[in-house]
Amino acid sequence: xxxxxxxxxxxxxxxxxxxxxxxxxxxxxxxxxxxxxxxxxxxxxxxxxxxxxxxxxxxxxxxxxxxxxxxxxxxxxxxxxxxxxxxxxxxxxxxxxxxxxxxxxxxxxxxxxxxxxxxxxxxxxxxxxxxxxxxxxxxxxxxxxxxxxxxxxxxxxxxxxxxxxxxxxxxxxxxxxxxxxxxxxxxxxxxxxxxxxxxxxxxxxxxxxxxxxxxxxxxxxxxxxxxxxxxxxxxxxxxxxxxxxxxxxxxxxxxxxxxxxxxxxxxxxxxxxxxxxxxxxxxxxxxxxxxxxxxxxxxxxxxxxxxxxxxxxxxxxxxxxxxxxxxxxxxxxxxxxxxxxxxxxxxxxxxxxxxxxxxxxxxxxxxxxxxxxxxxxxxxxxxxxxxxxxxxxxxxxxxxxxxxxxxxxxxxxxxxxxxxxxxxxxxxxxxxxxxxxxxxxxxxxxxxxxxxxxxxxxxxxxxxxxxxxxxxxxxxxxxxx
Ligand code: UDP
Numbered sequence: 001x002x003x004x005x006x007x008x009x010x011x012x013x014x015x016x017x018x019x020x021x022x023x024x025x026x027x028x029x030x031x032x033x034x035x036x037x038x039x040x041x042x043x044x045x046x047x048x049x050x051x052x053x054x055x056x057x058x059x060x061x062x063x064x065x066x067x068x069x070x071x072x073x074x075x076x077x078x079x080x081x082x083x084x085x086x087x088x089x090x091x092x093x094x095x096x097x098x099x100x101x102x103x104x105x106x107x108x109x110x111x112x113x114x115x116x117x118x119x120x121x122x123x124x125x126x127x128x129x130x131x132x133x134x135x136x137x138x139x140x141x142x143x144x145x146x147x148x149x150x151x152x153x154x155x156x157x158x159x160x161x162x163x164x165x166x167x168x169x170x171x172x173x174x175x176x177x178x179x180x181x182x183x184x185x186x187x188x189x190x191x192x193x194x195x196x197x198x199x200x201x202x203x204x205x206x207x208x209x210x211x212x213x214x215x216x217x218x219x220x221x222x223x224x225x226x227x228x229x230x231x232x233x234x235x236x237x238x239x240x241x242x243x244x245x246x247x248x249x250x251x252x253x254x255x256x257x258x259x260x261x262x263x264x265x266x267x268x269x270x271x272x273x274x275x276x277x278x279x280x281x282x283x284x285x286x287x288x289x290x291x292x293x294x295x296x297x298x299x300x301x302x303x304x305x306x307x308x309x310x311x312x313x314x315x316x317x318x319x320x321x322x323x324x325x326x327x328x329x330x331x332x333x334x335x336x337x338x339x340x341x342x343x344x345x346x347x348x349x350x351x352x353x354x355x356x357x358x359x360x361x362x363x364x365x366x367x368x369x370x371x372x373x374x375x376x377x378x379x380x381x382x383x384x385x386x387x388x389x390x391x392x393x394x395x396x397x398x399x400x401x402x403x404x405x406x407x408x409x410x411x412x413x414x415x416x417x418x419x420x421x422x423x424x425x426x427x428x429x430x431x432x433x434x435x436x437x438x439x440x441x442x443x444x445x446x447x448x449x450x451x452x453x454x455x456x457x458x459x460x461x462x463x464x465x466x467x468x469x470x471x472x473x474x475x476x477x478x479x480x481x
Contacts, residue, residue: 035062143219183236289368300394313428
C-alpha cells in the first residue's frame, strides 16, 4: 500500500535547462527561489552555457545551487551565442546531445547520495524542450516536472497538439483559417506557433512535436505566468478537452528577481559592466517616460530590410530611443543603415550592439515604451515595469504572444506588416509616437502599471503564485513509497 513520506533532509532537485538565454534566465531565477525555500538544486545545462552563467551570474546564485556543465559534443567556438535562427538550430542539437551525460550524472547523484550529505534527487525539473529527460526520470523512478517558459495561452495549444495532428491541421498550411482550439477564439494559420508551420525547417517541426507530445506524461507543468494575467487560459489548461491526463498545472510566475518586482531602487553594483553604465548614464539624461527601448531578445535578428524600416521610422518619429541592434552577419552598421541616420539621431538615440541589462533599462524611469519581438520573458519584464509594448514578433510563439499583448491584455500595439512581411517606416513612426505620447499609449501604460502592481502581489505571501509555489513544494517533497 502506498504511504506518504516527507523527507527529513534538505530536499534535492535536479534542474535541466534548454541551452538558450530565454530558457536559462527564468530557470536560474526559479532555482534561486527553490534554494530559498530550502532545496538543494543541481542545475545542469550545456557546458558552454554553464561557463557563461558562472562568469556572469555566479555572485547572484544561492549557495545551495550546484552548477554542472554537460558535454554536448559541439566544438568550442561553434556555439555562437546570440546569432539568430542558426544558433537556435544549433541549440536543438545541443539539447539532444546532452542526454547521455545527463543520465550518467543523475545516476551518479543517486549512487553518491549514500556517502554524501546530499540526498538523492526527489524529482527532475526539466525544460519542455528536453523531453528525453522523461525517459531518464522513468528509469530512475522519480517524477519529472516540466518547466514551461512560454505563456499558458501557448500551452493550451501545445497540450491540444495530439488532436491537431490527428485532424491534419498541423503542420499548418500557409492559408489555414479559423483553427478551433477549445476555450479560445479561432486562430488563423499565421498565428499558430512558428515551429508548427509547414514553411518552417522540418528539423524544427520534428523537434517540437517530439518534445511537446510528451508533456502529457509529466507529473506537473510549472508555468512562468500568473492567474491574474492569464486566468482564462489557465482554467482551459485544467479542462478534460485540453488536458485529458489531468497533469497538474502550476502557474507560479512572474519568475523574476524580487528587487525588480518590488521596484526597489537600482543598486550601482547591479551593472558593473561598461554597457550597463553607458545605458544608465544615457537614460539618466533623458526625460521621464520619453525613451523607446528596442530589442528583439537573444535569438531573433530581423532582416536587414526590417532593420532599415525601423531606422527610418525612428528617425521620422523624433522620439528618443535605445536600440539593441544586432545586425545579420552579412551587414554592417555603416553601410546598411539608411544614409545619415546615425548623425541625424545622434543626440536622441543610443545604439548598443552587445548584451544589454534589459531589466535595468525597463525599470529606468526614462523608458516609456518597448519595441519587442514578444519573447515571453520580455513581455513579462515589460509588464512588470509598467512599460507598454510595440509588438513586432519574429518567430517561435511570438505571433501568438503579440495577440495576447495587443488584444487581450491591451498593454501594447501590434505593428502591421506590409509587403515582404515587413513593418514599414510610416507605420512604425505613427505607432512609436502613439505609444510614447498618445492617448492610447497612456491608457496602455495605465493598464501595464496595474498589472505590475498585481504581479508584485501574486508572488507575495497569500498571492496566487505564492500559494501555487507552496503547493508545488508540498507535491515535490512528498514522496510515495
Ligand atoms: N536579454 C537581456 N539583454 C539583451 C537581450 C536579452 O538581458 O541584450 C534578456 C531579456 O531580459 C530576457 C531574455 O534575455 O530575460 C530574452 O528572453 P525572451 O523570452 O524575451 O526572448 P528570446 O531571447 O528567448 O527570444
